[in-house]
Amino acid sequence: MKKKPLKARIVETSLVMFEKHGYHGVTVDQIVEECGTSKGGFYHNFKSKDELLYNIHDVFISYVLDRAKEAYDNYSTPTSRLCAIILSFTKVFDLYKPHITVFYQESTYLKGDFQEKINAKRDEYRKIILRVIREGQENGDFRPEVSAEITTMAIIGMVNWTYKWFKKDGELSIEKIGEIFNDLLVHALVTEKGMENQDIHTYLLKSQLISE
Amino acid sequence: MKKKPLKARIVETSLVMFEKHGYHGVTVDQIVEECGTSKGGFYHNFKSKDELLYNIHDVFISYVLDRAKEAYDNYSTPTSRLCAIILSFTKVFDLYKPHITVFYQESTYLKGDFQEKINAKRDEYRKIILRVIREGQENGDFRPEVSAEITTMAIIGMVNWTYKWFKKDGELSIEKIGEIFNDLLVHALVTEKGMENQDIHTYLLKSQLISE
């Protein structure tokens, strides 16, 4: 029964603390106190508090970026690709909720080089979605009259905002939430022609009467 | 030519600075330097830096809350109410973009009583949208199979996220962006029966071919 390496423990502990109190609401002393180590232990593993923040950002954005690329490669139509990307992202909330919160809450405080590296990956992510939507508009599956750029940001916003309200022990599982997002998206974007595709019904929720 | 009162100048100046560098990235000294006053001037108008942060939060949330209530009262169908609320909110970006950024970025750092007051208003806002969606589902205008709660948060997310990317001198005006949001929403939510309503076409973008 081996103990986890200190570096991982520092990341995990600080993550929970940052999520609750914010990056500036937690001191290095509090972090080392909480995971039972020392200043020495901390600065042996990280060059600075900033580097810890960068580390947290990078783990998360690299992970979702990989999932998005996978989703793009594993499917071949705009609709299935978009839905797969959305679903892969929402699923990450179960695993990386604290990372995501820190990512969107504290990225202002990333300095110079750290900020540039993260922004580059963030932009890459955005461009994948933008590309899927453009391809959908070009082949007639998606409605052409809505701006692809704005739609991209609307989708990203809808999904990302989940970090503000999602509770792991809430009523709906994260998969279910992802399905609702996809259902809304498909209705908002897909044309009648695009709807004729058979497998699109995979992404739609079954209509049911409201109980009275 | 009367000068603006110092208190307002402090708010305006700090807002711009907070938006760029974050609440913790700006010191009181920097604020008073930037608006040509002194520590004395600052602490004569605010009990603490926290109170300034609260002030900024309150101005913004109170404003949008009033606009939402107005929009609800001025319209009578779920669709028109929802669209009016969304439009009133997006329009606020022209006026209050820095407030909004600070609101969503720094609310973690509001202490005790301040936090509770802001959260109460924020919750009130959420409930207005939730109510409109429920009413739409009950009268058959909105699709009943999507969860009203999740849809509410999806909408709020889509709109709120605008603060992360909207540029005042960008390609599209904020009104145009609001119209796209409404178009997406109407397609995502409204039933065929609900679509029969005449004035719904006000909220839809005109279909046009993509130039090749």
Add this chain to the structure above:
DNA sequence: TTACAGAGACCGACTAGTCTGTCCTTATAA
């Protein structure tokens, strides 16, 4: 004279980061 708005030197608490030293594991030579 009074009341209030603002100036700015000053303070004390706090915090990121440093530095020296210790322990423990592992490699190596006898």
Add this chain to the structure above:
DNA sequence: TTATAAGGACAGACTAGTCGGTCTCTGTAA
């Protein structure tokens, strides 16, 4: 197998600087 050397992981006292907030003083308008 054992003695010894070396290097990495960590401990924790310490430092230098920063920042929110206070206090006293000044100018001004009624």
